[in-house]
Amino acid sequence: MNNPKNLFYTKSHEWLKKNEDGTAYVGLTDFAQAELGDLVFVNLPVEGDPVTADEAFADVESVKAVSDVNSPVTATVVAVNDEVADEPAKINESPYDAWLIQVADIEDTAELLSAEEYEAFVENQ
Amino acid sequence: MKLIFERGFEGQALCLMPACDVPECTVEGFEREQELHLPHLSENELSRHYSEIAKRVHGVNDGFYPLGSCTMKYNPKINEEAAALPGFTGIHPLQGDKNTQGCLEVLDTIEKSLAEISGMDSVTLQPAAGAHGEFTGLMLIKSYLNSIGATERKKIIVPDSAHGTNPASAVMCGFEIVNIPSAPDGCVDLEALKGAVGEDTAGLMLTNPNTVGVFDKNILEITKIVHDAGGLCYYDGANLNAVMGVVRPGDMGFDCIHFNLHKTFSTPHGGGGPGSGPVGCKAFLAPFLPGIRVGRKPCGCYKSEKAEQSFGEVKAFGGNFLVVVKALTYILTLGKEGIPEAAKNAVLNANYMQACLKEDFDLAYDVICMHEFVLTLDRLHKETGISALDLAKGLLDNGIHPPTMYFPLIVHEALMIEPTETEPKEMMDEAIAVFKELKRLAYEEPQVLHDAPVKTPVRRLDDVRAARTPVLRYSFE
């Protein structure tokens, strides 16, 4: 597993990348995309929507499964990745580039894991 | 094969409509401007197109169809003949009781029969399908709870082995779902159920025999736990074929039930419908029923009425009437002895196939089953790489419709097999031999199964492409 060290992870298989300007990107982990299989659709929120730590803000579909994507933080959506919405396969191809939303005004944070901790968590699943 | 739009030529048409014998007019100011593309064929081409379509379909009439939980039994021809009678097909739904005495007699007779078979007091024929029946039954529960002021009861308990429609229907009715895990034997985990019920419990939705094909021996205790907590018990009739005439949901403690006439009562599935999902209930729920309630006038004539506190309608008119006619024909044919006879042979057939197949495959639950049983191909998959899907595709090359795959969700690599009572032993023996041969292939020539099917009109299709770039209609451009 190749989970970048500079990201934070959740037990529900999302990653969080904190930017210097206080915003953050949220995406799905490599493990999550592999479990779901070929993704065919991503249902994203719109700019300005609030997201809540540990609550679903989006869902992703493969042919035979659908999965909620939980937010690692309580914050406000400032950008959504339309490229991923147009081509969900990008999440399968490079999950750590294919961010789903960018958030700002982070108020609260869910339990976050480091890359090592996340890998250990996944091993034990 | 060509699409119907790719045949014929512009301007070709059947001669169906006569010349207009009154002054012609249109609806002025509302004329359609958008172009209209419809097929343009001769009758011969049209007829052949659909003959070719029909060759690319596997129906119950074409071979073994052990699709678990769908009860693909033989569809008797007399049912079709009855439903095609002009005295049924030519009846307008709003032509009044006096002119529809026959239709009302059909509704009344089947209502009484279904009530007797299920141990309920009243039945509505309005719901059009099983899921629609679930919605109706849950609305009965909701209406009743509201009528006694129990509006805080908002939770419906559903086992994790349940069909997806159960939770979806409950949510459509404004309930919240409490999923409870099944016990290791696939039955309801009594402790989990006891932990789940409470003052917010509206009810429990259950099939029995359950979705793994096992009769839950604790059924009386289960319904008692729910009732003691103030909730109601809903019987999903998907698996009624195993027990009709043998044991009744009403006697198990259930308060309402939906039937699937297209499963248990032999009406054809039509490629996905029309079905019919009547709902039966105990007397205390009857005042809330939707649809036509058939009563009698002093003269003995039938009259259509509405239930006094009916929660409303779930469909226009009285239901999928012609499907109801087919089911009634079946019930009249089988009668009091034929109904349990059918159930017992469905169970016998399933146990026979189970006994034969367990020599080569792993059973999800190694117990006496009811009308269906579940294989788990987990071990086969790990040892050979052949999944339940691959095995199913191998069956296609042998003219057998595969069992239900990957259901229930609690069994890995599940294949759910329901032979039904209308299959002869000979057919089952042939199918068993095919299963065994496919297992041999899995170990010795797995590529054959990875490649299967090869004898079908098309081979494995690209589902991902279909969903990523949906093409949902033919384009005339």
Add this chain to the structure above:
Amino acid sequence: MGSYVPSGISERQEMLKKIGVSSVEELYAAVPSEMLVGSLDLPEGKSELEVSALMQEISEKNKVFKTVLRGAGAYKHYIPAVVKSVTSKEQLVTAYTPYQAEISQGILQSIFEYQTMICELTGMDVSNASVYDGATAMAESVAMCKERKKTKAYISATVNPQYLAVVKTYCSASGTDLTVIPEKDGKTDMEALKAAMGADAACFLSQQPNFYGVMEDCTALAEITHAAGAKYVLCANPISLALCKTPREYGADVAVGEGQPLGMPLSFGGPYLGFMATTTAMQRKLPGRIIGETVDVEGKRGYVLTLQAREQHIRREKASSNICSNQALCALTASVYMAAMGKDGMKQAAKLCTSKAHYLAEQLTAIAGVEMVFDAPYFHEFVTTLPKQNEVLSALENAGILGGLPTEKGVLWCVTEVVTKAELDKAVAIVKEVLA
């Protein structure tokens, strides 16, 4: 008695032996014995001959009218012979939902063709594989339009009362706030609609022609609805669409309707067919089965159930609809009907309907005391006043004519292409006679 069980005593014995039990009753050991049914209180089974005679006898207790001048949601149209022939093919009748695509290409392709024809008829982009009937199609459309901040539904009082009842049931079930916009002069009261809808409006539902047969200004209804940021759902009569403006032309976001006129007999109300079509933008909100085109491993064109992640078997309690089947055989019926009729046949039928309806209206209103209730354009249904209503209707009935349907507003008449001028003249003569 027959139970369609093909095994004899010796086969059953062999099977029991293989299972390792001595009787079938042993297989029911898990059933508490006190629960076992002794004997059902039902008649004994019957031979096929007896059942056939009995069903025939029951069916004859109904009255089949030679002339039907009643619609109100169920319409008697001509059904081409080829329709019945195709839809009684055993493969198509006895198959189930096309889960195994490779051996279900016929069903899948026929539904793909149906979806295309419904899109053509309604002018929309995407159709589902059908739902139970027109009423449930309307009811299902509400859930399609709801969004987080747009939750309220509005419906015109001019829709078929049965449809209104079903929409009310579905809305009350899910706790959706539903407002009925009143009728004014046989049409939706536009001022009331404008005043009612706020920022939380999810959708407005109306019908064209409406329950009274009246053609409404649906373009204006669409504009008012869109101005409130809501979706416009239009329930349309499919036969009228060959001639009249499509839901798309009015600006509808969702087109629904009762497909029964497309080749299905009256059948005391069912089975019928609910069609649902929408725009590409809303395609993932459509409930029910949807068939899509794809290719197989060899690149050959084929069809599959697609966009399944919307559905209950995957989404379970998060699905917006519980529907897990369609009215496939009815959808097939509609396809064969439309294919047989073709564009010109459909237009001819529609024109015959409207021409004959206008003829009947003229003839009836020439009789003293019979007047049009609404001064508005109509397709094939219209409402008149009718003195001595019960007397007139029973006189018609005695002559084998099912007259118009009594409603709050007057008598709702309907004429389709199957009724001849001679039959209409006969009906008019009877009305005249009773009122003379």
